[in-house]
Amino acid sequence: MWTGIPLFPERASTMAGRVDALYLFLIVVAVFFSALIAGLIVYFAIKYRRRAPDSIGTGIHGSMLLEITWSVIPLLITMVIFVWGASVFFAMSRPPDETLNIYVVAKQWMWKFQHLDGQREINELHVPIGRPVKMIMTSEDVIHDFFVPAFRVKADVLPGRYTSVWFQPTKPGRYHLFCAEYCGTRHSGMVGQVVVMDPSEYQTWLSGGAPEGSLASAGAKLFADLACNTCHRPDAQGRGPVLEGLFGKTVTLQNGEMLVVDEAYVRESILMPSAKIASGFQPIMPTFQGLVTEEQLLELIEYVKSLQALPQVQTR
Ligand code: CUA
Numbered sequence: 517m518w519t520g521i522p523l524f525p526e527r528a529s530t531m532a533g534r535v536d537a538l539y540l541f542l543i544v545v546a547v548f549f550s551a552l553i554a555g556l557i558v559y560f561a562i563k564y565r566r567r568a569p570d571s572i573g574t575g576i577h578g579s580m581l582l583e584i585t586w587s588v589i590p591l592l593i594t595m596v597i598f599v600w601g602a603s604v605f606f607a608m609s610r611p612p613d614e615t616l617n618i619y620v621v622a623k624q625w626m627w628k629f630q631h632l633d634g635q636r637e638i639n640e641l642h643v644p645i646g647r648p649v650k651m652i653m654t655s656e657d658v659i660h661d662f663f664v665p666a667f668r669v670k671a672d673v674l675p676g677r678y679t680s681v682w683f684q685p686t687k688p689g690r691y692h693l694f695c696a697e698y699c700g701t702r703h704s705g706m707v708g709q710v711v712v713m714d715p716s717e718y719q720t721w722l723s724g725g726a727p728e729g730s731l732a733s734a735g736a737k738l739f740a741d742l743a744c745n746t747c748h749r750p751d752a753q754g755r756g757p758v759l760e761g762l763f764g765k766t767v768t769l770q771n772g773e774m775l776v777v778d779e780a781y782v783r784e785s786i787l788m789p790s791a792k793i794a795s796g797f798q799p800i801m802p803t804f805q806g807l808v809t810e811e812q813l814l815e816l817i818e819y820v821k822s823l824q825a826l827p828q829v830q831t832r
Pocket residue numbers: 623624625659660661695696697698699700703704706
């Protein structure tokens with residue numbers, strides 16, 4: 517826009533234009549009123565200056581018209597900002613239904629990315645253009661914050677929880693990734709690059725290397741290694757709930773509460789199995805706290821998710 521003076525970072529996502537338009541509006545409103553008030557101060561100071569050493573000002577006793585005007589106009593302007601801001605906020609906080617999901621594990625002081633196909637990256641993230649991408653994020657230690665200015669996304673990354681942000685890149689290129697929450701000595705070095713590629717290039721990149729197979733298949737192996745499959749059996753004969761088709765469903769807990777099976781619930785059920793027991797089951801599952809890493813938790817979650825795609829093709 518203004519060459520030479522970058523008012524905004526590069527716009528490289530579908531949301532960037534909307535965020536900037538709102539921001540520009542706020543700047544225009546602020547500049548207009550600052551100039552108006554400063555101008556009036558100077559104007560009135562000159563116009564109503566004391567002209568004779570013994571002159572006395574005239575008393576003014578209110579003006580209803582003035583009171584109403586300077587109440588209603590700011591109210592209208594702030595309501596515009598409120599409605600506009602809320603609509604941008606909702607668009608940013610609700611990802612589209614079909615997203616490309618990528619897991620993020622932050623730790624002092626690096627960003628670890630896991631693609632569903634099995635690729636792992638550190639401080640570099642490859643994404644395709646033109647598809648909504650959802651980052652599902654957690655931290656191994658303290659609070660970090662995922663910030664990509666060019667996409668206008670920023671969200672805290674918390675230990676023990678999953679948070680997410682989504683964006684749809686619109687422009688190929690390399691963009692800065694920052695940690696935007698002070699997280700210790702080398703916080704300022706916790707930076708990376710987001711590489712936005714054309715879909716075909718991205719496919720080539722994806723097929724370039726996934727020696728360990730998909731995240732879900734790594735999860736399947738871990739599921740067997742940890743002997744989860746002795747209790748969670750597809751034939752409903754095990755001592756634990758059937759996991760096939762479970763993800764995304766609503767389950768009833770022992771205390772009658774209902775909840776939707778999401779990443780956070782699967783995670784909690786692995787680390788603190790007795791916290792929320794599904795109705796009809798006993799609290800007999802041992803905890804896996806300390807036995808599985810954040811990355812392995814993601815593999816198990818992805819495996820549980822994958823079980824809904826092919827419900828019960830197992831033998832009976
Ligand atoms: Cu991580 Cu600052």
